[in-house]
Amino acid sequence: xxxxxxxxxxxxxxxxxxxxxxxxxxxxxxxxxxxxxxxxxxxxxxxxxxxxxxxxxxxxxxxxxxxxxxxxxxxxxxxxxxxxxxxxxxxxxxxxxxxxxxxxxxxxxxxxxxxxxxxxxxxxxxxxxxxxxxxxxxxxxxxxxxxxxxxxxxxxxxxxxxxxxxxxxxxxxxxxxxxxxxxxxxxxxxxxxxxxxxxxxxxxxxxxxxxxxxxxxxxxxxxxxxxxxxxxxxxxxxxxxxxxxxxxxxxxxxxxx
Numbered sequence: 001x002x003x004x005x006x007x008x009x010x011x012x013x014x015x016x017x018x019x020x021x022x023x024x025x026x027x028x029x030x031x032x033x034x035x036x037x038x039x040x041x042x043x044x045x046x047x048x049x050x051x052x053x054x055x056x057x058x059x060x061x062x063x064x065x066x067x068x069x070x071x072x073x074x075x076x077x078x079x080x081x082x083x084x085x086x087x088x089x090x091x092x093x094x095x096x097x098x099x100x101x102x103x104x105x106x107x108x109x110x111x112x113x114x115x116x117x118x119x120x121x122x123x124x125x126x127x128x129x130x131x132x133x134x135x136x137x138x139x140x141x142x143x144x145x146x147x148x149x150x151x152x153x154x155x156x157x158x159x160x161x162x163x164x165x166x167x168x169x170x171x172x173x174x175x176x177x178x179x180x181x182x183x184x185x186x187x188x189x190x191x192x193x194x195x196x197x198x199x200x201x202x203x204x205x206x207x208x209x210x211x212x213x214x215x216x217x218x219x220x221x222x223x224x225x226x227x228x229x230x231x232x233x234x235x236x237x238x239x240x241x242x243x244x245x246x247x248x249x250x251x252x253x254x255x256x257x
Contacts, residue, residue: 001203002256002257003207003256003257004038004254004255004256004257005038005206005207005208005209005231005254005255005256005257006038006039006040006165006209006231006232006254007038007039007040007209007225007231007232007252007253007254007255008039008040008041008042008127008165008209008211008231008232008233009039009040009041009042009232009233009235009248009249009252010041010042010043010044010065010093010095010127010167010211010232010233010234010235010239011042011043011044011235011239011240011245012044012067012095012098012213012234012235012236012239013043013044013045013046013067013239013240014046014067014100014236015046016046016240017045017046017049017240019049019052021240022045022049022052022053022056023056024242025043025240025242025245026053026056026057027056028242028243028246029057029058029061029062029242029245029246030057030058030061032242032246033061033062033246033249033250034061035060035061036252037254038254039249039252039254040063040232041061041062041063041249042062042063042064042065042092042093043057043062043063043064043065043239044064044065044066044067044093044095045064045067046067047066047067047081050064050066050086050089050091051089054089054090054091063091063092063093064091064092064093065091065092065093065094065095065127066081066086066091066093066094066095067094067095067098068081068094068095068096068098068101069081069082069083069085069086069094069096069115069119069124070082070083070115071111071114071115071117071118072118083115083118083119083122083124084122086119086124087122087123087124091124092124092125093124093125093126093127094119094124094125094126094127095126095127095129095167095234096112096115096116096119096126096127096128096129097112097115097116097128097129097130097149098129098169099129099131099169099171099174100174101129102129103133103171109148109149109151109152110152112128112149113152113153116128116153116164117156117160120160120163120164123163124163125163125164125165126163126164126165127165127167127211127234128153128164128165128166128167129167129168129169129213129234130146130149130150130166130167130168130169130192131145131146131168131169131170131171131174131213131214132145132146132170132171132172133145133171133172134171134172137170137172142170142188142191143191146168146188146191146192146195147195150192150195150196150199151199153199153200154199154200156200158200158201158203158204161196161200161204161208162204162207164208165208165209165210165211165231165232166192166208166209166210166211167210167211167212167213167232167234168185168188168189168192168210168211168212168213169212169213169214169234170188170214172214173214173215174213174214174215174236175215175236175237176214176215177215178214178215179214179215179216179217179220179224180212180214182223182224182226182227182230183227185212185224185227185230186227186228186229186230189210189212189227189229189230190229192210193205193206193208193210193229196208206257207257209231209232210229210230210231210232211230211231211232211233211234212224212230212232212233212234213233213234213235213236215236216233216234216235216236216238216248217237217238217244217248218238218243218244218247218248221233221247221248221251222251224251225251225252225253226253228255229255231254231255232252233248235248
């Protein structure tokens with residue numbers, strides 16, 4: 001069976017933004033971006049702006065994503081947001097397991113697995129982030145780190161995997177201006193796809209989109225997007241600037257399998 005994987009381009013605003021900035025960004029994107037087959041574009045603003053941004057973006061061209069969600073429906077979890085709330089707002093995507101959640105806020109792989117399973121059970125598509133630290137890369141432990149982060153997902157069904165998009169983000173490249181070379185990124189994406197093939201199924205491996213993140217910008221996106229196993233970008237700082245984000249969107253090259 002052959003097909004084309006969806007090329008996902010996501011803007012992760014992290015703890016940045018304002019109503020005026022989002023108004024300007026939305027206007028620029030609505031006017032300048034054309035829909036393209038097998039390309040999905042989403043923006044993950046800070047939580048207070050989810051509904052505001054959703055009301056400003058052209059929803060035929062763009063989707064809105066949560067930056068995180070918890071593993072249960074509701075309760076005494078001050079400062080958290082539930083997948084149920086995202087669904088209530090009509091938000092289709094959520095980012096889970098970002099390196100800042102793992103390394104700054106101490107989220108474990110076990111918690112990330114539980115959050116992913118619960119979000120999927122409500123119909124959300126999860127952008128599941130993986131990535132190694134610089135010391136891991138230097139000591140040739142990248143594959144072990146990624147395998148450890150993925151191990152609990154071997155038990156997920158193909159149906160659950162159909163709601164997962166992998167975002168490989170080498171931690172040493174996030175917000176540093178340092179980017180993995182196209183070949184480094186491609187090689188790691190090949191490993192992730194091989195892991196899925198060996199631990200889930202070959203069919204799931206072929207169909208799963210694997211995004212790259214880590215200092216993606218208007219200058220390096222073209223060379224990265226040409227790599228045969230790179231199925232999108234999770235963009236940080238450059239997604240706050242309409243012109244740069246539009247350039248990255250226009251670099252999309254969906255891949256056949």
